[in-house]
Amino acid sequence: MPLLQVEDLSKNFVIHALGRTIPAFQGVSFTLEAGSLLLIRGPNGAGKSSLLRCLYRTYLPDGGRAIYATADGTIDLASAADVDIALLRRTEIGHVTQFLRPRPRVTALDLVAEPLLVAGHSLAEAREAAADWLGSLGLKAAIWQAYPSTFSGGEQQKINLARAMIAPRRLLLLDEPTAALDPDARAALRSRISTLKAAGVAMIGVFHHPEDIAGLIDVEFHVA
Ligand SMILES: Nc1ncnc2c1ncn2[C@@H]1O[C@H](COP(=O)(O)OP(=O)(O)OP(=O)(O)O)[C@@H](O)[C@H]1O
Ligand SMILES: [Mg+2]
Numbered sequence: 001m002p003l004l005q006v007e008d009l010s011k012n013f014v015i016h017a018l019g020r021t022i023p024a025f026q027g028v029s030f031t032l033e034a035g036s037l038l039l040i041r042g043p044n045g046a047g048k049s050s051l052l053r054c055l056y057r058t059y060l061p062d063g064g065r066a067i068y069a070t071a072d073g074t075i076d077l078a079s080a081a082d083v084d085i086a087l088l089r090r091t092e093i094g095h096v097t098q099f100l101r102p103r104p105r106v107t108a109l110d111l112v113a114e115p116l117l118v119a120g121h122s123l124a125e126a127r128e129a130a131a132d133w134l135g136s137l138g139l140k141a142a143i144w145q146a147y148p149s150t151f152s153g154g155e156q157q158k159i160n161l162a163r164a165m166i167a168p169r170r171l172l173l174l175d176e177p178t179a180a181l182d183p184d185a186r187a188a189l190r191s192r193i194s195t196l197k198a199a200g201v202a203m204i205g206v207f208h209h210p211e212d213i214a215g216l217i218d219v220e221f222h223v224a
Contacts, residue, residue: 001074002033003032003033003068003069003170003171003202004031004032004066004069004077004171005031005032006028006030006055006065006066007064007066007067008029008065009025009027009028009029009051009064009065009078010024010025010027010028010062010063010064011047011050011054011061024047024050024051025046025047025048025051027064028051028064030221032202032204032219034170034201035198035199035201035202036202036203036218036219037203037204037205037213037219038202038203038217038218038219038220038221039205039210039217039219039221041206041220041223042222042223042224046224047223048175048223049175049206052173052175052206055077055173056089056095057077057085065079066078068088068171070092071091071170075088090118092169093170093173094164094165094167094172095173095175096160096161096164096175096177097175098157098175098179100148100151100156100157100159100160102156104147104149106147108134108143108144108145108147108148108151108159109127110127111159111163112130112133112159112162112163113126113127115163115164115166115167116166118167119167129166130166133161133162133165133166134158134159134162136188137158137189138182138184138188139155139159143155153180154180154182157179157180157181158185160177161177165192169196169201170202171203172196172203174206175205176206176208177205178207178209178213186212190213190216193216197216
């Protein structure tokens with residue numbers, strides 16, 4: 001049984017003030033196995049980010065199903081209760097967005113360490129793992145104890161990536177994770193993705209430059 005089976009998923013945005021409906025994506029179907037990486041392609045505005053957000057349930061899909069095999073049974077991500085989705089977000093599914101939402105007076109190191117704390121690790125362990133992630137992505141140590149709201153675009157993306165990938169996940173949704181990264185950080189991320197894949201983590205990624213993850217792509221899906 002696959003980790004995720006998406007069937008005929010669709011999303012439209014109804015703009016009530018304008019009396020209009022903006023289509024995001026329609027009839028999306030694919031299957032994802034554990035340990036495999038699915039690349040989503042398509043032009044700007046095709047609905048790639050919206051598709052990832054529907055799977056993470058930041059958006060509620062309009063139709064279709066997304067049957068996900070959790071560690072203890074299957075669940076339809078398209079219709080599951082918010083409380084079940086919240087649990088999956090804590091324990092199984094990670095989402096790397098394009099934009100960081102920093103919180104006031106939380107340092108870069110602690111923002112990254114947080115998912116491990118929530119998962120029950122000690123503060124020392126969580127900070128050590130966070131330092132390992134930030135170091136490997138090349139975030140300069142001088143700003144680990146600073147507040148990310150003023151960080152550069154690439155620095156913020158590094159925080160996003162580390163925060164989403166630091167805790168064990170079974171499914172990772174990656175929205176243009178390399179877009180703002182320098183070449184060394186791209187190479188570091190590729191190596192992390194490769195290691196996670198080998199450990200059985202499934203990933204769905206939007207990459208406008210798939211060469212960043214050359215050799216790691218198992219399936220491609222085009223959103224028109
Ligand atoms: N919250 C929203 N409300 C209304 N329309 C939205 C919303 N989010 C996305 N859209 C619209 O849905 C369509 C798909 O957007 P989406 O961000 O999913 O595209 P994308 O494929 O990720 O594009 P890009 O390659 O530029 O990142 C666009 O036309 C966009 O304007
Ligand atoms: Mg997008």
